[in-house]
Amino acid sequence: MPMSFTAAVAGCTGYAGGEALRLLLDHPEIEIGALTAGSSAGSRLGDSHPNLWPLADRTVAETTPQNLAGHDVIFLALPHGASGELAEQLPPDALVIDCGADHRLTDASRWERFYHSPYAGAWPYGLPELPGQREKLTGAHRIAAPGCWVATVTLALAPALVHGLVDGHDVTAVGGSGTSGAGRAATQHLLGSETAGGMSAYGVGGVHRHIPEMLQNFEALGARQPSISFTPMLAPMPRGILAVVTAPVDASVSAGQIREAYLDSYRGEPFVHVLPEGVWPASKSVLGSNAVSVNATLDPQAGRLVAVCTLDNLTKGTAGSAIQSMNLALGLPETTGLPLIGVAP
Amino acid sequence: MPMSFTAAVAGCTGYAGGEALRLLLDHPEIEIGALTAGSSAGSRLGDSHPNLWPLADRTVAETTPQNLAGHDVIFLALPHGASGELAEQLPPDALVIDCGADHRLTDASRWERFYHSPYAGAWPYGLPELPGQREKLTGAHRIAAPGCWVATVTLALAPALVHGLVDGHDVTAVGGSGTSGAGRAATQHLLGSETAGGMSAYGVGGVHRHIPEMLQNFEALGARQPSISFTPMLAPMPRGILAVVTAPVDASVSAGQIREAYLDSYRGEPFVHVLPEGVWPASKSVLGSNAVSVNATLDPQAGRLVAVCTLDNLTKGTAGSAIQSMNLALGLPETTGLPLIGVAP
């Protein structure tokens, strides 16, 4: 039976590109077409991704508009700032999904302050769990997949914002991310000898590039004057993000109200699971899958709601959300081809 | 040359007891005496701690007042709630150092609310870096070593509290701890198959037992009405704690003031190192040592001070602080026998 759609992946030798291919290989409606990259054009794909053995002997082509054109879907898994110009040269009727940051922010000034490069404009945002977002993605031809940290923090707090339990002001978010979130460029501080057996903090003091995207999402969820103190930590594991998000609540808010809000917001969501009371997310339960585990409660002494959320940074945090959004754009069932069950232990 | 003092370790087969022995073996003024335990009495110490080979063939005795008496120093590395009764039967002129929680809290009601067992009273607190604490430890005969999470969070925020940049209200603390912080009891959720490759949150919602000890320290540092939202995460590593602590600051507070406060507070401290501007702690730099790495800055957008602190939960977080305090109590130079340099990579 012929597949219904063809897909190309630009940046196929990196982690996000490889994850897109891993998922697309199991997608029943997608035939994998061009695989392109920058400096590793000409190499054998198996050298970069030995796990993707059905594609191992494919030769990586160069990332050019010509090589990407002629596909129904084009995934861009490029460094931040690299997809804006390329995207302009791609066919308007192709579905282009940017896994990088270039087309996420609706506010040009926020982009310029954090990225120091020309603003490329905003595309429909590929996080279908946001209220009203599925409608915007259905039939879209351009989609900006969310950042992994942003998806985690947003899904942690969304029910509380939507239900008016918090107002998006004075949020704090701290968590640990697997090293694949830092990409595949060979740098000394990401060597296994450096990352194994320890943790470190980075992007401290409000300088992390994903903060404006978090604030934008909080606004989309109803916040007026959102503010967030966000500090990521690098954790000794290849995949997975676990974030702890807190926000002040009025004295009138109860633990029961918080629980109801989360159950209500995520009822029927195919990928988001609210855990039982008193059970807290573990990143291994969602590893390699598009699933999200979340829970929240009240800390009465501190006067804060505390939410914990976990997802796989490469799957639901990047390529999985991209394909989930692709399914919506192409009119396929939203869960098509996406793993539901994490690989544990 | 004969050693000056003898030391016994109760609970020698656990992680805290083993770490105390690791450090005492290198201490030039301590001769190791009785090694005692509960259910593993009668075993060979090498079965529990193969790294402690000079003691490998020693037989573990039973933890009784009789076996512990007759030593100059007695370390209690017992489960929370187990040392109160034992301690009462130990000689008053011996130096008894409790590595558990039983003698840390000065407020009986806080103890009872979190520990559900009889209150045993408070002993001088073994964190010499707190202002005025060295005086209290010098010549002491009873010392309560700090909890590992508490030591990390307290050292992260102390300079800001002392310098009046924060008031201890609405503090948030989130971090990752190595699995040895959870002790050595064989439980399924601490199996390597469960902990490797992922993170999880626990004690969420203000229920962690170490919160009252944090609040007590904040008060000792000048806070009037402290409050804290504290959420620990279990990280896939055997040792080390890294905590991110935030607290609201007035708009008048500058990043420069914060830096000055930290440099000022920790100037001359033998074990605490304030990192250069823009460099953030990594837990591996202090592994196996009594060192602490800390840094702090302002997040102007969030209106919060952000401090990051790391230490080895078994060394500076438990047995190292215990021995540092012992040195003060015995009149020895404070750094005697304590490793200054972390084992990295």
Place this chain on the structure above:
Amino acid sequence: MPMSFTAAVAGCTGYAGGEALRLLLDHPEIEIGALTAGSSAGSRLGDSHPNLWPLADRTVAETTPQNLAGHDVIFLALPHGASGELAEQLPPDALVIDCGADHRLTDASRWERFYHSPYAGAWPYGLPELPGQREKLTGAHRIAAPGCWVATVTLALAPALVHGLVDGHDVTAVGGSGTSGAGRAATQHLLGSETAGGMSAYGVGGVHRHIPEMLQNFEALGARQPSISFTPMLAPMPRGILAVVTAPVDASVSAGQIREAYLDSYRGEPFVHVLPEGVWPASKSVLGSNAVSVNATLDPQAGRLVAVCTLDNLTKGTAGSAIQSMNLALGLPETTGLPLIGVAP
């Protein structure tokens, strides 16, 4: 569309049982029926396997013949020695697949020497890659899934034995296994604090229980007087086995002959991949999948063939081979429902 077959899993709260369920949840022809266990009967399955969220609220039943009867397929994921007696009470026309060792050995004396318990007889062996084995599994009602170490070592050496390049004498095998291979019983030496960051050897000196199963496989592959020195190591990872197997070769054997043998033996195998020349297996390429990576060459100085093989101990090493064999027994396409692509990085 109704599923074609129902399956029960005995021992569902352990790692092998959980892995079987993870795979069965994605199997298009299997409806999951009874979930049973011993001491954890009565618990919620989500407490044991939070990743298996579609089954999270199922209550675990007790492992009894009555609870298991009435299913088309019954998986036994029990401790060694526990399935023999139970199996006798299961319906003869059900397909019973034993993931434990009880029904693997055809020689009663080998069983008794290594297992010290009554011999339960041998069932068709669930490693379809062995020559002639698919025929024996087709239509079978009893299947003994292979041991994970045995599958790895056997697949490493099989082509060389089949092609007569080695004779099964003086084989050596050493490798590293993830901790899940040691099961889920809570024991101190398997705590994450013990296993993280280090390796250890175990079962040294020819005492490992899986040695007779290796020798039996070598014999099935043509060896007359096989002998093996096998030493496993525990590696700091939750899943995966990587084994290095050597065997003496005649001076006339060339590296080219070895390569040809491996390419020939595994040509057309859906799950076994012979890597390109000079590329050596990495366990992460097959993680969570039923795939096997293998390669071999000549060490002319040592006069030995050296083969390296990797697979996921829980998937292809246990539950994956069980389901692959089940597919054959039920007349389904062999690869039905089995993941082909490893989750990497």
Place this chain on the structure above:
Amino acid sequence: MPMSFTAAVAGCTGYAGGEALRLLLDHPEIEIGALTAGSSAGSRLGDSHPNLWPLADRTVAETTPQNLAGHDVIFLALPHGASGELAEQLPPDALVIDCGADHRLTDASRWERFYHSPYAGAWPYGLPELPGQREKLTGAHRIAAPGCWVATVTLALAPALVHGLVDGHDVTAVGGSGTSGAGRAATQHLLGSETAGGMSAYGVGGVHRHIPEMLQNFEALGARQPSISFTPMLAPMPRGILAVVTAPVDASVSAGQIREAYLDSYRGEPFVHVLPEGVWPASKSVLGSNAVSVNATLDPQAGRLVAVCTLDNLTKGTAGSAIQSMNLALGLPETTGLPLIGVAP
């Protein structure tokens, strides 16, 4: 009190150089002098080794003979092939210790076959545990520290060779090494995302550069025609080597004879510990220390002696053996300044 000797470290920003500095900082007779490097000359040492905080603000000088001259001891921690030429320009009366391979092999043809660069000649070999080696190191001015894999395999087999239980023929050695053994150059396959959670084999088929050094040691221990099949694996841990070494024995050799040989050979050795019968080495017991754990037994079915040995690749495997040899050369007690106790858990 002034230190007795000054030491310079060339290649101070790599792992071997950093480990030498970690140990020298605790050495009571050494004052640390020049710190030099190649491409990272001019940087702050704390940027490379944040754990070495007493040296954090030292500026790294360029590696030149001028900068290294004028010290009593000069450590060369350079890439293989880089120290030969430099060493010729260093003062003959300084003690020069090469942590690289350049001066280990006594046979020029072996060097040239494996290293493809000019032969620099052999220096006294820095493994004091070899019979007669302490005499050669006492008063030496040039020392070649052993390779980490070679030290492990040699110490595993030495007692059996010395006692004539094996003859060095048909040895096999397989083991796992921490990633720091592969150095600190930033390469993609050593990223934490690649190395965490899995193992891989490398240098398969007799091509590993350390094989000639192993054979040379076997010859020094009495072997006539040694041969070895050696296969290293990369393990997901920063430090530590664990090797399993086997060799054929005559039918007359008993397990008791093997045990006696190991106890006899290592009696009185300050750093090498023969474990009790049936207890096998774990790499974590020696982490960060100069200790070696070893044990051996007979596999009667396979007709082979099986020895397991572990050490820390950076300490006893490189910088620790270098300093142990330095102590001998300078006339200091052999254990001066070297950690005896591993950091565990």
